[in-house]
Amino acid sequence: MSPFTGLLMRDYRITRNSFLSNTIVMVLFFIFGISISSYFGEPAGTLPIIIISGIMIAAFHPISMFLLLKTEGKNQLWLYSPRPSYMLVLSKFVVLWIYQLILQLLFTTYTIFCLYWYGKGVYPAVPVGTFTEIMMFINVALLLVGASFSCWVTLCWTVFHSLNRYPKLKPFRALIVILIIVIYNTFETLMARLDVVKDIITEYSIQFVSTPSLNYDGGGWEVMLEFAEVPVIPIIYYGFMSFLLFYISTKLLERKVEV
């Protein structure tokens, strides 16, 4: 077994129970959606379930990463390793991505079921090609969004534990981590208000995804789909930011974090 496979197996073993619980919750949630919609005779009621499930899936990666790091924080075994720290963190990302993909597969299946069978009468008849494109985009976006938030979680965790070394700052560790997030977000918001930045953001975009919404036509609820413009530059920017956060986290882990 290669060292990286060993790390993957380790991370799989310590997370599989929580993943199984998550999967069961999601499946129950889907069943709940269908049951409630059937009870009220409103097949469009499955749309909120789809949206909430999407949000849950996007939150799955960062929340699981936080719980995983919390477990590792209690265990000296993690950092007692000759492997570079990027490899230690990467194995967690990969395992959580695989779990997320499985959840997304369930999510996609449920969406197909709602669109083409259960809710056929209230969802617009989207051609299979367009639907495939939309679902591919949503699935890739969910994977990237999840990983991006996980990079933030990892950075916050490593900063928090790095501050253990500085006795004067130790009581303010949580506050410092919150401050970093607030300062960064304020900076990003202010930058986004500048005209020059706005122009750059909207320079390139792709018409790709539909924005679903519920519409009441008097006889019942229907789902409306609209095409939306997806700007390219922010995607590149967030990709770069995630890489940077990951890099800083691994350096902190290697040189500053003492477990």
Add this chain to the structure above:
Amino acid sequence: MTIQLQNVTKKYGKDFALRNVNLNFEKGKIYGLVGPNGSGKSTTLKLISGLVFPNSGVVSLNDEAISRKSSEKVAYLTELDMFYDAFKVKDVVDFYNSQFQDFNYEKAQILLKEMKLDPNKKVKFLSKGNRGRLKLVTTLSREAEVILLDEPFSGLDPMVRDAIVQSLLQYIDFDNQILLIATHEIAEIEPLLDEAIAIYYGDVIGQEKVEVMREELGLSVLQWFKQIVAKNEEE
């Protein structure tokens, strides 16, 4: 091969775990770090294993500053519970085998049998004694240049302690490895030691060859330790 601590200071908050410590460890010797709880023994081992970093001074192995990568050459048995509950005994062995090039899988299998550990048993169902045994299996199965044992007898019954001492005698390569045992249970390790180092609340207050203690001073390690602690407190 040598391990050196040069002017090493390590603080936790305002408290000194180690204060300007200078130590030198050489190949082929078994060292005992003795001292009461909280005296800095564990910190010394953690510094050598690269788990914590000094506030000042240098810790080096073969003239190279210790880093996380040094764990490649340093087998470390922590005093804490270091296992994941979801693992089976065999998963722990497999994991170590995948991570450390010097891990001897066959030796681990022999040790598991000798220590009467069931490979298919979940770690969370192991008794404290068996968890201690498993820690020892993972450490002694490595053919590392340095072996660090932090309180290997802590909370274990006399049978297990005896098994640990026997395993050490059987599986340590006395000519090519440095063995450091940190413990406050001095009598257990005395027969194994070449040198004893007394650490007392962050300070190294004495270092002596066990042979000299016995033959020239007529003292056991425990008597020697008590004597220098008393002397230190008088000063």
